[in-house]
Amino acid sequence: MTKLRLIYVLMLLAPLFAGAQTKQPLVNGEQWLDTAGNPLNAHGAGMLYHDGKYYLYGEYKKGKTILPEWATWECYRTDVTGVSCYSSPDLENWTFEGIVLPAVPDDPDHDLHPSKVLERPKVVYNTKTGKFVMWAHVESADYSKAAAGVAISDSPTGPFTYIGSFRPNDAMSRDQTVFVDDDGKAYQFASSENNQTLYINELTDDYLRPTGRFTRNFIGQSREAPAVFKKDGKYYMLSSGCTGWDPNQAELAVADSIMGEWKVLGNPCTGKDADKTFYAQSTYVQPVIGKKNCYIAMFDRWNKKDLENSRYVWLPISFDNGTITIPWRESWSPADL
Numbered sequence: 001m002t003k004l005r006l007i008y009v010l011m012l013l014a015p016l017f018a019g020a021q022t023k024q025p026l027v028n029g030e031q032w033l034d035t036a037g038n039p040l041n042a043h044g045a046g047m048l049y050h051d052g053k054y055y056l057y058g059e060y061k062k063g064k065t066i067l068p069e070w071a072t073w074e075c076y077r078t079d080v081t082g083v084s085c086y087s088s089p090d091l092e093n094w095t096f097e098g099i100v101l102p103a104v105p106d107d108p109d110h111d112l113h114p115s116k117v118l119e120r121p122k123v124v125y126n127t128k129t130g131k132f133v134m135w136a137h138v139e140s141a142d143y144s145k146a147a148a149g150v151a152i153s154d155s156p157t158g159p160f161t162y163i164g165s166f167r168p169n170d171a172m173s174r175d176q177t178v179f180v181d182d183d184g185k186a187y188q189f190a191s192s193e194n195n196q197t198l199y200i201n202e203l204t205d206d207y208l209r210p211t212g213r214f215t216r217n218f219i220g221q222s223r224e225a226p227a228v229f230k231k232d233g234k235y236y237m238l239s240s241g242c243t244g245w246d247p248n249q250a251e252l253a254v255a256d257s258i259m260g261e262w263k264v265l266g267n268p269c270t271g272k273d274a275d276k277t278f279y280a281q282s283t284y285v286q287p288v289i290g291k292k293n294c295y296i297a298m299f300d301r302w303n304k305k306d307l308e309n310s311r312y313v314w315l316p317i318s319f320d321n322g323t324i325t326i327p328w329r330e331s332w333s334p335a336d337l
C-alpha cells in the first residue's frame with residue numbers, strides 16, 4: 001500500500017476508534033474533555049453511582065461572565081443554562097448525557113430563568129420511590145433568595161422535573177450537598193444564616209422536603225462548599241471558608257452521629273498550595289465503588305472572571321496510618337487506584 005493510501009485508510013477508520021474508552025489520566029487544573037472532545041462543563045458538581053455507572057451533575061456554565069451593575073461584592077455569574085449530566089464507567093471517560101434540568105428562558109419569575117443563579121446541584125437515588133432527586137442552591141437575581149430547589153426524575157439522565165424551591169426549616173440555604181446514609185435516610189447540608197452557620201436538615205423518606213429535624217453546626221464559623229462522606233462508621237465533612245470565588249484553606253470535620261456534634265480535625269490538604277486548597281474549593285467526595293478505602297475529593301478551581309473556563313481538581317484521599325490527608329498530585333489515573 002502506498003503511503004497516501006495508508007493515510008486514507010487510517011482516516012476512514014478513525015471514527016471507529018473515536019468512541020473507544022481509553023485511559024485518560026486526570027491532569028488537575030488542565031481542561032478536561034468529554035468523550036466527544038468537548039470541554040467537561042459540570043461545576044460545583046456532585047456524583048451518583050447507579051447500576052454500574054458514575055453520573056456527574058454540575059452547573060453548566062456557558063457564555064460571558066458578568067458582574068451585575070448593582071454588585072457591591074464579587075458576585076460574578078453566567079446566565080443560568082441548567083444542570084449538565086455526564087456518565088462514566090471508570091471515572092476517566094465522561095460521556096455528555098445532556099442538560100438534564102434546563103433553564104426556563106420564557107418565564108422571568110421562574111427560579112431557573114437565565115437571570116437567576118443556580119449552583120451546586122446534587123442528585124441522590126431513592127430506593128423506596130425509584131426516583132432520582134436533585135437538590136440545588138437557587139438564588140434570585142439579587143442574591144437574596146437563599147433557597148433550595150428540588151427536581152425529580154425517573155432516570156439518572158433526566159429529564160428532571162422542577163418541583164419548586166423553599167428555605168429548609170425556614171432558614172437560608174446556599175452552598176449545599178445531600179448525603180444518603182446506609183439506612184436510606186437523607187440529609188441536606190447547607191450554609192445558612194448568611195453563610196455563618198451550617199445546617200444539617202434531615203429529609204423526608206421521599207427526599208423531597210425537610211422533616212423538621214435539623215441541627216445548627218459550626219456556628220459563626222462561615223463554612224461553605226460542604227462535601228460529606230462516611231468511612232468505618234464515622235461521618236466526615238470537607239468544607240471551605242467563605243471568601244467568594246477566591247480560594248482559602250479547607251477544613252475536615254468528623255462526627256459519630258450525622259446530625260452532630262462535629263469536631264474539627266483541621267486542614268487535610270498537603271503539598272504544594274495546600275494552604276489555599278490547591279487554588280480550588282471542595283464540591284463533593286465520591287467513594288470508588290468496589291475499592292476499599294478509596295475516595296475521591298472533588299474541587300473546583302474557579303476562574304471568577306471567566307467562570308465557564310473554571311477547572312477541576314480531583315484527588316484521592318489518603319488514609320495512611322489512620323490520618324486523613326488529601327495530598328497534591330499533578331495528575332493521576334482512577335484506573336491506578
Ligand code: DGJ
Nearest residue numbers: 075119175224225244245
Ligand atoms: C462561594 C460558593 O462556594 C460558590 O458556589 C459561589 O456561590 C461563590 N461563593 C459566589 O461568590
